[in-house]
Ligand SMILES: Nc1ncnc2c1ncn2[C@@H]1O[C@H](COP(=O)(O)OP(=O)(O)O)[C@@H](O)[C@H]1O
């Protein structure tokens with residue numbers, strides 16, 4: 480069953496003035512005087528009550544639940560007011576953030592308390608990087624997310640397993656070592672080596688793949704070494720840019736893709752998101768799209784294998800191509816890197832988030848910022864606020880160019896297209912009833928201005944839909960008679 484209904488959204492407490500001049504907006508954004516601060520605090524109280532007391536039902540209007548901490552409420556009121564770009568006849572569409580946030584789970588946030596707090600702060604997808612941690616620790620996180628989902632009515636968290644794919648990594652070290660510029664350092668394919676001048680790599684063909692003169696990049700270029708000589712099992716290098724080398728770091732050869740075996744098949748009923756991380760994948764994007772449900776723009780590895788100046792162009796291109804084919808795209812790596820150690824992002828990082836949102840990414844990702852950073856919650860809140868603010872400036876109504884050619888199901892596309900048109904014109908949310916998730920994904924593809932509230936009778940599908948731009952997935956039991964369900 481898949482049914483689409485255009486639905487009017489609650490206006491809640493938000494007022495909707497027209498966008499105003501830049502000067503007016505700047506005035507509004509200036510720090511408030513004491514009097515207005517007191518007012519804002521009083522406002523916040525009622526604002527919270529209204530938000531927290533909303534529930535989603537099939538018949539009632541859509542709720543205005545925003546996964547955000549209470550202290551952000553006053554800021555968000557501002558966001559809504561300044562971002563009214565709606566062309567809608569009746570009202571401004573909902574202010575729920577559409578771009579989803581992926582948080583990598585690691586030592587900084589793998590507790591029950593932190594998973595709950597991250598979810599409340601805006602996490603939509605929990606990512607487990609299988610290159611780190613062990614199965615038991617990942618299982619614990621999966622159980623915690625399931626527990627959270629079990630008690631959260633309408634804020635479900637998807638789980639993304641980042642499998643140990645075809646990547647070259649250095650081995651484990653008892654403690655980080657310092658590489659000094661100019662020193663000799665050896666990588667070996669022998670297992671279990673981890674001293675101050677020699678370290679294992681996890682890839683047996685490493686010695687065959689690299690050549691004398693190649694530049695090896697650690698963590699996408701945080702450190703680099705030039706290859707001086709090779710033996711049967713080792714590669715002797717000289718450190719060009721030194722630094723602190725920790726366990727299990729990414730290794731790339733500048734400008735080369737490793738000839739690593741890739742995953743060839745998968746029987747499980749899972750969504751497959753491919754990581755676009757090698758130079759080799761770029762000419763093959765079209766076949767990759769067909770074989771996957773979406774893509775992650777792995778900017779770290781991409782920027783190591785290709786010249787860094789190509790990364791923003793590739794990001795835009797990958798988003799465009801995957802989106803035009805109706806597939807999800809996640810923009811990953813370094814989005815708020817400085818927040819691993821600082822409580823405030825750089826302005827360039829804020830711009831980076833805004834660009835990914837404007838380019839139409841379904842999701843934006845935090846890696847070390849949440850996995851081992853000092854400010855995981857603050858990082859999520861920054862991402863949430865910047866995405867929401869940016870989305871408020873994007874006018875809806877632009878349709879993907881290849882209408883009727885993506886999903887090969889013209890009737891569904893027609894429904895999705897016209898529902899999007901209607902909801903944009905009326906300034907409403909869209910409600911869809913979907914068993915497989917297909918119709919919700921199709922609607923997301925058209926990027927309506929309002930939220931897509933997707934009711935499904937499959938918990939698995941509800942979780943999966945959490946990744947898609949603009950989709951608010953809600954579980955409900957469907958009755959045999961669809962009239963009764965509605
Ligand atoms: N499950 C985990 N256990 C321990 N540390 C982790 C885990 N997941 C991530 N980390 C830490 O967070 C960092 C950033 O995560 P991520 O970007 O996924 O890793 P990487 O860049 O190594 O591929 C990792 O380098 C690692 O130090």
Ligand SMILES: C=C(OP(=O)(O)O)C(=O)O
Nearest residue numbers: 756777778779780811812
């Ligand atoms: C996302 C990436 O991979 P990882 O998290 O494994 O560093 C990347 O290379 O950008």
